[in-house]
Amino acid sequence: MQHVQAARNFHNEHPMTPPELDPNVTSAIENSFAKQGLMTTIGAELHLVASGEVRLRINARESLTQHHGFLHAGIIGTILDSSCGWASQTLMPLGTEVLTVEYKLNLLRPAAGSNFEGRGTVVRAGTTLTAAEATFYTTNDPDRLIATMTATLIGVRPQSSD
Amino acid sequence: MQHVQAARNFHNEHPMTPPELDPNVTSAIENSFAKQGLMTTIGAELHLVASGEVRLRINARESLTQHHGFLHAGIIGTILDSSCGWASQTLMPLGTEVLTVEYKLNLLRPAAGSNFEGRGTVVRAGTTLTAAEATFYTTNDPDRLIATMTATLIGVRPQSSD
Amino acid sequence: MQHVQAARNFHNEHPMTPPELDPNVTSAIENSFAKQGLMTTIGAELHLVASGEVRLRINARESLTQHHGFLHAGIIGTILDSSCGWASQTLMPLGTEVLTVEYKLNLLRPAAGSNFEGRGTVVRAGTTLTAAEATFYTTNDPDRLIATMTATLIGVRPQSSD
Amino acid sequence: MQHVQAARNFHNEHPMTPPELDPNVTSAIENSFAKQGLMTTIGAELHLVASGEVRLRINARESLTQHHGFLHAGIIGTILDSSCGWASQTLMPLGTEVLTVEYKLNLLRPAAGSNFEGRGTVVRAGTTLTAAEATFYTTNDPDRLIATMTATLIGVRPQSSD
Numbered sequence: 001m002q003h004v005q006a007a008r009n010f011h012n013e014h015p016m017t018p019p020e021l022d023p024n025v026t027s028a029i030e031n032s033f034a035k036q037g038l039m040t041t042i043g044a045e046l047h048l049v050a051s052g053e054v055r056l057r058i059n060a061r062e063s064l065t066q067h068h069g070f071l072h073a074g075i076i077g078t079i080l081d082s083s084c085g086w087a088s089q090t091l092m093p094l095g096t097e098v099l100t101v102e103y104k105l106n107l108l109r110p111a112a113g114s115n116f117e118g119r120g121t122v123v124r125a126g127t128t129l130t131a132a133e134a135t136f137y138t139t140n141d142p143d144r145l146i147a148t149m150t151a152t153l154i155g156v157r158p159q160s161s162d
Numbered sequence: 163m164q165h166v167q168a169a170r171n172f173h174n175e176h177p178m179t180p181p182e183l184d185p186n187v188t189s190a191i192e193n194s195f196a197k198q199g200l201m202t203t204i205g206a207e208l209h210l211v212a213s214g215e216v217r218l219r220i221n222a223r224e225s226l227t228q229h230h231g232f233l234h235a236g237i238i239g240t241i242l243d244s245s246c247g248w249a250s251q252t253l254m255p256l257g258t259e260v261l262t263v264e265y266k267l268n269l270l271r272p273a274a275g276s277n278f279e280g281r282g283t284v285v286r287a288g289t290t291l292t293a294a295e296a297t298f299y300t301t302n303d304p305d306r307l308i309a310t311m312t313a314t315l316i317g318v319r320p321q322s323s324d
Numbered sequence: 325m326q327h328v329q330a331a332r333n334f335h336n337e338h339p340m341t342p343p344e345l346d347p348n349v350t351s352a353i354e355n356s357f358a359k360q361g362l363m364t365t366i367g368a369e370l371h372l373v374a375s376g377e378v379r380l381r382i383n384a385r386e387s388l389t390q391h392h393g394f395l396h397a398g399i400i401g402t403i404l405d406s407s408c409g410w411a412s413q414t415l416m417p418l419g420t421e422v423l424t425v426e427y428k429l430n431l432l433r434p435a436a437g438s439n440f441e442g443r444g445t446v447v448r449a450g451t452t453l454t455a456a457e458a459t460f461y462t463t464n465d466p467d468r469l470i471a472t473m474t475a476t477l478i479g480v481r482p483q484s485s486d
Numbered sequence: 487m488q489h490v491q492a493a494r495n496f497h498n499e500h501p502m503t504p505p506e507l508d509p510n511v512t513s514a515i516e517n518s519f520a521k522q523g524l525m526t527t528i529g530a531e532l533h534l535v536a537s538g539e540v541r542l543r544i545n546a547r548e549s550l551t552q553h554h555g556f557l558h559a560g561i562i563g564t565i566l567d568s569s570c571g572w573a574s575q576t577l578m579p580l581g582t583e584v585l586t587v588e589y590k591l592n593l594l595r596p597a598a599g600s601n602f603e604g605r606g607t608v609v610r611a612g613t614t615l616t617a618a619e620a621t622f623y624t625t626n627d628p629d630r631l632i633a634t635m636t637a638t639l640i641g642v643r644p645q646s647s648d
Contacts, residue, residue: 037227038234041203065199072200073262074240081235100235101453102476104266104428104590106617106636108610123634124594128452129425129478131592131634148609148617150592150636152426152476154453263615264638266428266590268455268474270448285472286432290614291587291640293430293472310447310455312430312474314588314638316615361551362558365527389523396524397567397586402560424559428590 021051024094029054029086032097039082042075046086052122054086057139060114071111073147076118076136080105080149083120084132088153091125096155101129103151111146113138120149129154183213186256191216191248194259201244204237208248214284216248219301222276233273235309238280238298242267242311245282246294250315253287258317263291265313273308275300282311291316345375348418353378353410356421363406366399370410376446378410381463384438395435397471400442400460404429404473407444408456412477415449420479425453427475435470437462444473453478507537510580515540515572518583525568528561532572538608540572543625546600557597559633562604562622566591566635569606570618574639577611582641587615589637597632599624606635615640 026049033039033046042064048055056079058064058071066072085098092098120134129152136147188211195201195208204226210217218241220226220233228234247260254260282296291314298309350373357363357370366388372379380403382388382395390396409422416422444458453476460471512535519525519532528550534541542565544550544557552558571584578584606620615638622633 032229035227035229035231036234037223037225038236041225061199063199063203065197067194067197067259069197072198072240073243073265074200074236077239077243077265077267078234078236081239097229099272100269102266102268102426103235103239104264104636105239106264106609106638107262108612108617110261123592124631126594131594133634145610148619148636150590150634152592264588266474268447268476270450270455285430286469288432293432295472307448310457310474312428312472314430356553359551359553360558361547361549362560365549385523387523387527389521391518391521391583393521396522396564397589398524398560398564401563401567401589401591402558405559405563421553423596424593426590426592427559427563428588429563430588431586434585 021049021090022094025090028094029089032086032089036082038078042078044079044082047117049086049090051090052087053120054083054090055117055119056083057115057117060116068110071116073105073107076107076111076147077103077105077149079116079118080120080134080136080147081151083118084134084149084151085120085153087120087122088125088130088132088155091122091130092155095157097158098153098155101152101154103149106148107146108148109144109146111136115139116146117142183211183252184256187252190256191251194248194251198244200240204240206241206244209279211248211252213252214249215282216245216252217279217281218245219277219279222278230272233278235267235269238269238273238309239265239267239311241278241280242282242296242298242309243313245280246296246311246313247315249282249284250287250292250294250317253284253292254317257319259320260315260317263314263316265311268310270310271306271308273298277301278308279304345373345414346418349414352418353413356410356413360406362402366402368403368406371441373410373414375414376411377444378407378414379441379443380407381439381441384440392434395440397429397431400431400435400471401427401429401473403440403442404444404458404460404471405475407442408458408473408475409444409477411444411446412449412454412456412479415446415454416479419481421482422477422479425476425478427473430472431470432472433468433470435460439463440470441466507535507576508580511576514580515575518572518575522568524564528564530565530568533603535572535576537576538573539606540569540576541603541605542569543601543603546602554596557602559591559593562593562597562633563589563591563635565602565604566606566620566622566633567637569604570620570635570637571639573606573608574611574616574618574641577608577616578641581643583644584639584641587638587640589635592634593632594634595630595632597622601625602632603628
């Protein structure tokens with residue numbers, strides 16, 4: 001057995017300084033965000049769009065609680081699913097739309113706090129399917145994970161584009 | 163190889179006619195439902211509480227959409243997670259509270275339609291952990307599954323009960 | 325709230341009496357099984373191939389144990405993943421090969437016993453992706469589930485078929 | 487929106503230089519490994535045991551293949567599940583035994599190659615449950631992920647220890 005080396009992570013195919021993102025892709029994601037009625041309903045904010053990574057933010061509010069007053073797991077799932085979806089879209093050809101095939105959410109701690117961020121990153125961008133992962137935490141303690149997600153997404157070319 | 167027999171499913175430890183449910187458990191779940199601000203926000207309805215099974219209903223509305231106008235996957239996750247949680251609670255001692263450890267959602271079709279139901283059922287109720295599953299469909303076509311979930315839940319005795 | 329009705333399950337798109345299976349599909353699956361060195365190594369048996377359903381059997385043996393002497397969870401995963409894959413193949417065009425995209429395994433009880441069966445069934449067969457689920461149990465108590473799986477599979481046309 | 491910062495990962499609660507591991511814990515894991523008949527059957531090697539991290543190695547061989555001649559997904563699941571389990575055990579009190587509650591495996595690429603490593607790390611060690619994740623890759627290209635896993639594990643005090 002050898003000694004442990006530097007930590008490696010799921011994101012290792014994507015360098016620290018990601019390539020520039022096509023502004024049209026950013027606009028497409030902003031448009032997609034604007035079209036989601038649910039994002040307005042829950043007060044989500046599109047915080048960062050980068051190559052292979054998207055971050056959303058959301059604040060705690062009475063209207064989003066579970067029975068102990070914490071942010072509902074369904075909202076955590078919503079934020080992370082969406083961040084995975086748009087992160088995947090950043091690495092797809094312009095005009096591709098993204099559908100979630102499946103996701104799994106592990107809830108590590110109660111979502112106590114007032115300001116939260118969900119960060120979705122692409123693990124592997126394939127021709128048909130993309131694997132992504134996401135983490136959820138409070139903005140003042142990003143290292144204390146509240147939840148993690150792994151997701152599979154599929155890119156679809158809209159039929160109306162022909 | 164033999165021929166296929168009658169279909170069997172995940173729910174097979176729970177008979178067709180479940181045992182009577184303690185009305186106090188039903189009340190506890192109704193109270194829990196009422197405490198969840200998110201259930202009001204999204205307009206969810208507690209439709210059925212039975213031993214090992216809970217069904218929630220929700221209607222399509224503009225405020226819950228994703229970018230194609232369908233019900234957002236995050237709402238499907240919210241409904242199914244909640245139905246799994248309360249289904250688990252029906253088989254726990256009165257006063258136990260339920261937390262979701264993890265869930266996985268498989269999205270089979272776009273959530274097209276106007277009235278939806280999520281049905282959570284207990285697969286295995288252990289002393290510490292409960293395994294549950296859930297299905298999501300429109301009320302006018304319950305056999306055409308939109309999504310499935312498997313979940314792990316943990317029962318917690320509130321500290322204030324001592 | 326209404327009273328609970330008859331149990332419904334994930335398999336509900338596939339009738340009790342599945343349609344006849346093309347014998348060439350059965351042969352293709354038998355060939356695929358024979359090509360998997362691992363199936364021989366662990367002593368798995370292809371027990372049933374039907375439309376949308378495949379069952380594999382395996383016996384407990386010292387060489388497959390975890391540290392308590394029970395069947396290793398990795399073997400349960402192997403059996404259920406394979407049963408999901410071949411179940412999916414029964415509903416795909418002849419010549420399609422199946423790859424697993426992801427699976428999730430919930431372990432409900434120790435795999436105590438001597439003879440086990442894994443049963444994979446298709447939940448939703450799409451044009452690109454198939455959703456399947458599986459259950460694992462001893463052959464003398466099929467209702468006492470040891471583990472459940474949900475899986476996503478993708479059908480691939482071999483390049484050599486062109 | 488802001489610009490992307492340094493990559494963060496699931497492992498962020500565990501520093502680059504993990505604390506020293508109690509040699510008795512290492513011995514307990516080595517004993518557990520030796521008791522698993524399956525580890526011998528598949529030729530797995532316990533490559534590294536560190537605080538919150540365990541790595542296993544395995545070589546490609548005919549007896550472990552799927553139908554295309556690649557390492558079977560069930561073996562990948564076995565290696566990663568085991569690495570998550572023992573990684574969890576490194577952070578539990580001596581004498582605790584670990585059971586897997588659930589795991590999800592995402593398969594990103596065919597397991598082509600000859601020498602593989604699975605690396606399990608703890609994401610969150612709770613009092614009852616531990617969340618872990620794992621990655622699978624060839625030893626000569628650790629950055630090209632073949633598969634990822636997230637898992638939930640539970641620590642059990644053996645009854646015979648009283």
